[in-house]
Amino acid sequence: xxxxxxxxxxxxxxxxxxxxxxxxxxxxxxxxxxxxxxxxxxxxxxxxxxxxxxxxxxxxxxxxxxxxxxxxxxxxxxxxxxxxxxxxxxxxxxxxxxxxxxxxxxxxxxxxxxxxxxxxxxxxxxxxxxxxxxxxxxxxxxxxxxxxxxxxxxxxxxxxxxxxxxxxxxxxxxxxxxxxxxxxxxxxxxxxxxxxxxxxxxxxxxxxxxxxxxxxxxxxxxxxxxxxxxxxxxxxxxxxxxxxxxxxxxxxxxxxxxxxxxxxxxxxxxxxxxxxxxxxxxxxxxxxxxxxxxxxxxxxxxxxxxxxxxxxxxxxxxxxxxxxx
Ligand code: G3P
Ligand code: MG
Numbered sequence: 001x002x003x004x005x006x007x008x009x010x011x012x013x014x015x016x017x018x019x020x021x022x023x024x025x026x027x028x029x030x031x032x033x034x035x036x037x038x039x040x041x042x043x044x045x046x047x048x049x050x051x052x053x054x055x056x057x058x059x060x061x062x063x064x065x066x067x068x069x070x071x072x073x074x075x076x077x078x079x080x081x082x083x084x085x086x087x088x089x090x091x092x093x094x095x096x097x098x099x100x101x102x103x104x105x106x107x108x109x110x111x112x113x114x115x116x117x118x119x120x121x122x123x124x125x126x127x128x129x130x131x132x133x134x135x136x137x138x139x140x141x142x143x144x145x146x147x148x149x150x151x152x153x154x155x156x157x158x159x160x161x162x163x164x165x166x167x168x169x170x171x172x173x174x175x176x177x178x179x180x181x182x183x184x185x186x187x188x189x190x191x192x193x194x195x196x197x198x199x200x201x202x203x204x205x206x207x208x209x210x211x212x213x214x215x216x217x218x219x220x221x222x223x224x225x226x227x228x229x230x231x232x233x234x235x236x237x238x239x240x241x242x243x244x245x246x247x248x249x250x251x252x253x254x255x256x257x258x259x260x261x262x263x264x265x266x267x268x269x270x271x272x273x274x275x276x277x278x279x280x281x282x283x284x285x286x287x288x289x290x291x292x293x294x295x296x297x298x299x300x301x302x303x304x305x306x307x308x309x310x311x312x313x314x315x316x317x318x319x320x321x322x323x324x325x
Contacts, residue, residue: 008264008265009263009266009325010259010265011269011321012075012268012269012280013032013043013044013269014046015045016047016204017204017272019033019064023206024206025064025065026313027314028312028313032317034067035322036317041325042259044258045074048198048213048241050078050097055071057074075250075251077242078104078151078197078198081197082108084147090111092143093145093148094114094147095137095151096151096154096160097154098153098155101151114137114140116156116159116164117135117156118137119163120132121138122138126166127159127162142174144175145172152197154217164221168192169184169189170184188230189229196218199275200241202215202216204296210296242270242276243275243282244279245279248279248280252283262286266288267316268283270292271291271292271296271297272296273301276289277291281304281305288320290309290320291308292316
């Protein structure tokens with residue numbers, strides 16, 4: 001960790017489309033990170049990826065970029081969701097994703113977690129297109145679910161949408177048999193909050209065209225929620241990750257901790273106008289948005305009012321960051 005470095009400037013590196021793309025480490029990425037480390041500019045990796053612990057991502061990044069990475073320098077989409085633990089840590093919550101998000105949730109302090117698949121195993125009548133099988137992630141099946149927490153990309157959309165709709169509308173078997181009076185006996189009102197770690201609709205992978213991401217799941221769930229309620233109710237989504245200010249505040253505090261004080265300028269270097277540029281612009285000072293052409297954004301497209309557009313990550317470091325150091 002860099003402490004007391006004589007820098008006025010800090011950097012948030014987006015990962016996919018800036019430092020790596022699929023299995024490829026992008027040109028200039030290693031040099032960019034190694035340079036900041038050597039001159040003492042504080043930096044974090046600010047990604048809408050996740051599904052694993054910050055320490056796991058730090059190890060992978062360290063191997064790929066050939067530079068030591070402290071887990072405290074890694075802000076994943078779900079990292080700021082630790083802020084939900086005081087409210088929900090002891091309540092039963094449903095975690096969604098397709099990686100190791102249940103382990104992540106437990107490490108953050110959520111003590112009572114289930115998943116749509118585990119819930120289905122306990123209540124097979126909820127979904128009949130697939131046989132329910134015993135599932136490890138459920139110990140507390142007597143209590144109603146108090147929150148839905150989408151921590152990573154769900155990959156089993158049909159059953160996940162069905163189970164989420166039931167819980168959101170208070171018509172799942174646990175809520176129905178809880179003995180508590182129903183909030184809305186017509187089941188058209190959202191009775192459970194939904195938290196989402198990542199709004200990205202698309203992301204850049206090694207495939208030449210963008211791939212659907214977690215935001216596409218939320219769009220789908222929202223559309224089906226509206227349809228299911230006969231158009232009477234909109235799904236309320238509490239949003240984390242880029243472009244939301246909660247995430248940029250979280251990253252700024254980490255950078256200020258590294259630096260031991262406030263920074264005059266923080267460059268968000270990203271490839272996604274909707275996540276990276278909009279996020280830095282929404283967050284305002286001391287953030288500035290830097291858009292690269294190595295990922296989602298292509299020359300000629302709308303930059304979303306990026307403060308700077310440069311070809312690659314090394315250009316951003318050389319032209320924008322180092323002159324302010
Ligand atoms: O939303 C998909 C994720 O891979 C985006 O990652 O690093 O570009 O924020 P990143
Ligand atoms: Mg990106």
